Amino acid sequence: MHTTVGIIGGGPSGLLLARLLHDAGIDSVVLESRDRAYVEQRQRAGILEQATVDALRAAGAGARLDAEGMAHDGIELRFDGRAHRVDFPSLTDGRRVWVYAQTEVVKDLIALQLADGGPLLFGAQVRSVEGVDTDRPAIHYTHEGREQILTCDYVVGCDGFHGVARTAVPERERTTYERTYPYSWLGILAEAPPVYEELVYAHSERGFALASMRSPAVSRLYLQVPNGTDPADWPEDRIWDELDARLALGDTPEWRLRRGPITQKSVLPMRSSVTEPMRYGRLFLAGDAAHIVPPTGAKGLNLAAADVIVLARAFARRAATGSTELLDGYSAACLRRVWRAEHFSYAMTTTLHRDPAQSGFDTRLQLAQLDRIASSPHAAAELAQNYVGLPIEEVTEADGVPEAAEADEVAVRRAEA
Template identity: 45%
Template structure:
């Protein structure tokens, strides 16, 4: 089997890259270890930067997003009982974000790929990128019980933090940077109307909380929890009670409770792998970097990687020009580190760290106070939140 680009991973980044390549007339095969049903059921982030929205439009999947997505011009940050509004639109000359769940993005991309007849394989086993440092890169795998070799010109590793792509790189060729945070996020999805028309980031002495939504009738809520907590230790009633304790009274009263249909605990980490290119193998999205969800950068950072890689591959195949492809790792990492910094900053400023000394706690309290009082600081926050330019 042969193709021009072999994409490992059928998450949003792999699907988006595959669709952009297909529409440009560049042959690409997608390999995914999970079932299609599992891919479509993954619950992830839901805040899209303007650049991500534009990439999805370019891939031909903007119609439902614009019909059902929620455009947000700002969000709230609360500090104990205080409420502060961050007006994204006025602080960034009209830029906004779109609230549209990653699950919906994946559905749209899967449907678009099927409509255009592009090739995807699911339940693929033993995926192994090989010889990507030679002139004969290929991927071996098992599809339907049959051993397959896929010859290709390039390999795009879009298979996440635990995928085969980064593992295939020799340890001596890669450098990693990591920070593990001493807490997690307990999150639930419930079919109840959201507490507010905008997201609420709550900084409280009991811990951080986030009020988000997927639609006018589906809400996504999070609370900071201990790193060792189990889902079984948290009933729905306990979750709702704790969430409301961390919100100002008026916002707490606006929370509509109901049974959750999804509940999970996500550990928080910052992670970057350098470089992001190894010969003919390119790392994309979570395969190269992880950010805590506080700054809403995970999916958006993967989308910017796709943008840079697609530009490079299109120029290589259609224009016989490799300048952009050769610059992929440098360009992607420069933007990744800015997003990692912003996500670390938001996380550090808004959460409670159990082992912090009193001095550190006072510094973080002062950082938040300054951010909420300073027009310059709020502008910097807004510019990063809506997304730095590609």
Template identity: 50%
Template sequence: MGKRTQVAIIGSGPAGLLLGQLLHRAGIDTIIVERRSRDYILGRIRAGVLEQGTVALIDEAGCGERLHREGLIHTGIDLAFAGERHRIDFANLTGGKGVTIYGQTEVTRDLMDARLAADAPTIYEAERVWPADFDCSKPVLHYLHEGTERRIACDFIAGCDGFHGVSRASVSEDKITVFERAYPFGWLGLLADVPPVSDELVYVNHERGFALCSMRSRTRSRYYLQCHASERPEDWPDETFWAELRRRLDEATAARLTTGAAIEKSVAPLRSFVAEPMRFGRLLLAGDAAHIVPPTGAKGLNLAASDVHYLSQALIDHYRTGSEKGLETYSARALARVWKAERFSWWMTSLLHRFPDTGPFGRRMQLAELDYLVGSRAAMTALAENYVGLPY
């Protein structure tokens, strides 16, 4: 059984859904194929610090109404070290810019609802998905659905199916170059229905390890602790987690901490990863399918959005004018921004975490850099410019 569309999209996470919505509004037909169920995708807990460029792109897709109503505008972060907190004032340093706190699950829900309202097709619980013939002019997406082998003939395939997806795996190894660094620790995250300890995010460098105080709303908080990558959530009862978090916070912040039962608890490994190029004939990668950043710089979802910005522009231009220029330059344009975000995320990770192999010297270097950072407007500006998002 076969279907035909202009762009077949693999993956219904934020990247695939955002691309689909932007193309739909430009009159371009898409079909999204997803191996998971809708409920599974909406059950995934992810971060939600959105750059202004990401918010603008969601607005362009016509999906920003609830984001603007419920999202929290932050114009700074706190860096905590040596028992004190220091605010980095984004608005003052970047001409009024900030970030919006709005969970990735909520972004996904809004985009799913918009796609459903547009009657644009999404095929959930597709098995054995595999892109083929993308090195010629007639690519095909094969999959199994409800026991039947099916295929989608298309002009282009967009691989938005994440780090473990089939899109990048379908490319011959001799045509792709991978750059990767795995970090020797992970993040233990706990989500709880308690008010945040601070109005804005607090990034903590402590001799016992990194910590982050974040939030999803004014009544739901997300906290993280640096832990060994091999540790499991069940190794950390709630009371153990809260006690360790208090140890890593300064006294004043620890005194304001409200604790509660965990809604969700998980351990995420940290890695930096880039695959080059991001285009292989008529297969184009976007988001985590092509790159991963450690979450320290809050760039994962935002990088997926910037990829979609470049890719949607290229496809819309192709269908409107017949031009191939945007498609030919897509990989280079996207990767230029990817590598800057990789650098920032690597730097933030190196600055704030305890590394087992650097010893007392490395610890002193971190403290010296932090002390310099909070005393230098130039250094704080560099952090602020990257955190709020470099221009597309």
């Protein structure tokens, strides 16, 4: 089998790329190692930036998002016994975020792909990627007990940090920058109404806590815990009591979460990672295959979406004009955005969490930064603009990659010349 773009990984980035390519008239094949049920139930991110929502709508995957997603216009910071709300629209020219679980995004994109897109193969275990430095790369995979080969014009790796695609780039040609944090998140899903209509980020002497949601009836909550924590050591009452303590406000000592049955409990290690470059020969890396952020800044899914939006534009330009200029600029354009998101996620993480070795001086610095956000419109605007997501065009233009409409004109003029 041969296709123009072979996509490894059927998560949100691989599926969104396949849909964007389909809409541009470019054929692709998606290879996903897991079965459909697993992919559609895999719990991950739940916050979508404006640009991600716009892309999903344009791809025809916005109907359920618009009907069931919850638009949020801000977040609340709790620290030093008080609360401060950061209002997004007033600080970002009207931009906002949506709460819509990654599981739902994946379901919507799978339904579209199976209805009228290119092949989407579940249970396709990729063994190796060869020839990415030639004009005919080959993906070797196993599907339904048979060894198969998919040849492509290009390969896109959307299969995560431990996937085959990233390691297909020779070690001498890639550099990975990493940071591991000295704490993890204990995350739960609970059949309980959210504590607040927007997300609450809490800095506490006991450690960080986050109150989020998946729907008006389901809460998603997190506690900072030591690395290596066993979820079994945290029974339900202990989790709820600790959340109450960390989210408490000084002027409302009786404040309590609305409790309900906990349906899922897991521990999430925290780390940052960037692999450069995001392209080698005819292999492109996207999403977690190229970068990982701690979840504090809600950037993971959105960075992955931004990668494939930029990449889909580049493939469309090549198909329309034969120009590979945007493909050649893909890594530089994406990495500029990635590092800005990495910095934001790092700042949010280190400001809100307590390091096990933290001193009183360190704590006072954290509180000073949080107070600055609460008292300075400029500091609040910086947080808000990064949280809702920088427009993709703003970042790519800064790196010398023309914005989409301009790129169209440039490419057409060059083709005519």
